[in-house]
Amino acid sequence: MKRLNLQSVKTLYLAEMARSMRTILQSIVSPVISTSLYFVVFGAAIGTRISEVDGISYGAFIVPGLIMLMLLTQSVSNASFGIFFPRFSGSIYEILSAPMSYVEVVVGYVGAAATKSLILGVIVLVTARLFVPYSIDHPLMMAVFLVLTAVTFSLLGFIIGIWADGFEKLQLVPLLVITPLTFLGGTFYSIDMLPPFWQAVTLANPVVYLVSGFRWSFYGISDVSPLVSLGMILLFLSVALAMVGWIFKSGYRLKP
Amino acid sequence: MIRVEGLSKTFSDGFQALVDVDLTIQRGEIFALLGPNGAGKTTLISVICGLVNASRGRVLVDGHDNVRDYRAARSLIGLVPQELTNEAFTTVWDTVSFSRGLFGKPKDPAHIEQVLRSLTLWEKRNSRLLELSGGMKRRVLIAKALSHAPQVLFLDEPTAGVDVELRREMWEVVRGLRDQGVTIILTTHYIEEAEEMADRIGVIRRGEIVLVENTHALMHKLGSKELTLQVDEPLEALPESLAGHGLALADEGHALVYSYDAARQEGGSTISGLLADLEAVGVRVKDLHTRQSSLEDIFVSLVQERRSP
Numbered sequence A: 001m002k003r004l005n006l007q008s009v010k011t012l013y014l015a016e017m018a019r020s021m022r023t024i025l026q027s028i029v030s031p032v033i034s035t036s037l038y039f040v041v042f043g044a045a046i047g048t049r050i051s052e053v054d055g056i057s058y059g060a061f062i063v064p065g066l067i068m069l070m071l072l073t074q075s076v077s078n079a080s081f082g083i084f085f086p087r088f089s090g091s092i093y094e095i096l097s098a099p100m101s102y103v104e105v106v107v108g109y110v111g112a113a114a115t116k117s118l119i120l121g122v123i124v125l126v127t128a129r130l131f132v133p134y135s136i137d138h139p140l141m142m143a144v145f146l147v148l149t150a151v152t153f154s155l156l157g158f159i160i161g162i163w164a165d166g167f168e169k170l171q172l173v174p175l176l177v178i179t180p181l182t183f184l185g186g187t188f189y190s191i192d193m194l195p196p197f198w199q200a201v202t203l204a205n206p207v208v209y210l211v212s213g214f215r216w217s218f219y220g221i222s223d224v225s226p227l228v229s230l231g232m233i234l235l236f237l238s239v240a241l242a243m244v245g246w247i248f249k250s251g252y253r254l255k256p
Numbered sequence B: 001m002i003r004v005e006g007l008s009k010t011f012s013d014g015f016q017a018l019v020d021v022d023l024t025i026q027r028g029e030i031f032a033l034l035g036p037n038g039a040g041k042t043t044l045i046s047v048i049c050g051l052v053n054a055s056r057g058r059v060l061v062d063g064h065d066n067v068r069d070y071r072a073a074r075s076l077i078g079l080v081p082q083e084l085t086n087e088a089f090t091t092v093w094d095t096v097s098f099s100r101g102l103f104g105k106p107k108d109p110a111h112i113e114q115v116l117r118s119l120t121l122w123e124k125r126n127s128r129l130l131e132l133s134g135g136m137k138r139r140v141l142i143a144k145a146l147s148h149a150p151q152v153l154f155l156d157e158p159t160a161g162v163d164v165e166l167r168r169e170m171w172e173v174v175r176g177l178r179d180q181g182v183t184i185i186l187t188t189h190y191i192e193e194a195e196e197m198a199d200r201i202g203v204i205r206r207g208e209i210v211l212v213e214n215t216h217a218l219m220h221k222l223g224s225k226e227l228t229l230q231v232d233e234p235l236e237a238l239p240e241s242l243a244g245h246g247l248a249l250a251d252e253g254h255a256l257v258y259s260y261d262a263a264r265q266e267g268g269s270t271i272s273g274l275l276a277d278l279e280a281v282g283v284r285v286k287d288l289h290t291r292q293s294s295l296e297d298i299f300v301s302l303v304q305e306r307r308s309p
């Protein structure tokens, strides 16, 4: 095998970024507005009743969860649309007939989707600053969680974009799976605020580990050990990679 | 340039679209893959270009196996698909440059400009694809395929649904490419197109290559000629002295049909002999015309021939 074909990857990556940039205004405006709304509704309204969670002001407590919420939904929708669109428009033939390896195709698409959601994650982080002061205890680990989550969920989006055979399905998964899991994943509360039975159920929700680990990197508090969080996200990443590998090997929905 | 060996393709629904295809494409030629809709033309091209996995057999592009050595094989190939794509928002320039980059080639604005000019797309370089007509979009697809200077160009039904004028222009472009040394494989179900364009023709039917021939040889070998003679007085039977010419009566005795092929032209019967014999028996010829069967007839006769058991 030849070395990585950087020119091809760069071309694909930049074209995908350019596609995102065409809609950059709505890409940025909508998360900024929704983040602000979350702060108004959850921070201001509920925060007056719940003044502190684990010694952190409620407003600051929800910041990591909100960023995760944005990161997950944006990663999935960017990446799924990114690969679904050429399938839908017919231009996928060009990718498949180019002298590119599967790895290069995935790096191009998933890299661009993850980059965009990371940019939005940072924007949300900055927006949140307008509402609440927060600290970041472990900035390096925060970056690691941020990148791993963006990549993992962009891979998931990529898989969805290949699996979906219509726009409905493309929107179904984010709507029916990602959003509920995020809301129930400890974004807006600490899971030890729940009754014991629901705590146990919640631990089956993968998003809990992401939010918990990410919040730990901010304030040093977590529902589960940060190492468990890291382990879980690496596990999700491996599963997603294995599925993408299988898709290309079998030609599923790409090559009859 | 391209060797296809024992290639078969059975789709997941069990349909066998290619049956043990063997084919060699020579460097620098224009090869037409001719066959009715559903014959397997697109499938064959798709396997060669890496869009469809073969069930059996292999493909070599300039000696490179298109699966094991796909990078080398694919980088030689440009593909113009049958269906128009509908990416709407990119500009002509961007999409053509994108194609070049995807093939791992460094930016080369001069080359892109030359490609766009040769396809009369230069004026439209800043137009978005949604602003272009169907014919223009097809040219953009050709430009994309040429952006990385391929040695082999596949054109899948390049002139389907294209008006006559544009078709002529397209043919000129294809000939120009061949003159630059590009090997061209085009598929078509228009017989005239194969006849007009191709150096060699391969006929594909139900996934099988039924024949591959030099276009002229094919015409010569299978093309039959007919001479129809209109006579003054209807004949009830053929005069005995004309028996040697293999004539047939037609049009209730008003016409005589003389068919000859390449071999018979050199044999005993000649047209001058026939005319002399007609004169001798007093049959007066009022009018005559000849007909040479085109590939269309050959094509129909081939298909019928194979269909009957």
Ligand SMILES: Nc1ncnc2c1ncn2[C@@H]1O[C@H](COP(=O)(O)OP(=O)(O)O)[C@@H](O)[C@H]1O
Residues within 6 Å of the ligand: A256, B011, B012, B013, B015, B017, B035, B036, B037, B038, B039, B040, B041, B042, B043, B044
């Ligand atoms: N992905 C597929 N799954 C099943 N059958 C297919 C698929 N693609 C093409 N076919 C069938 O294979 C046959 C050949 O198709 P195609 O190669 O497109 O023909 P052509 O290009 O000569 O018109 C057709 O009968 C078509 O229905």
Ligand SMILES: [Mg+2]
Residues within 6 Å of the ligand: B041, B042, B043, B082, B156, B157
């Ligand atoms: Mg076809």
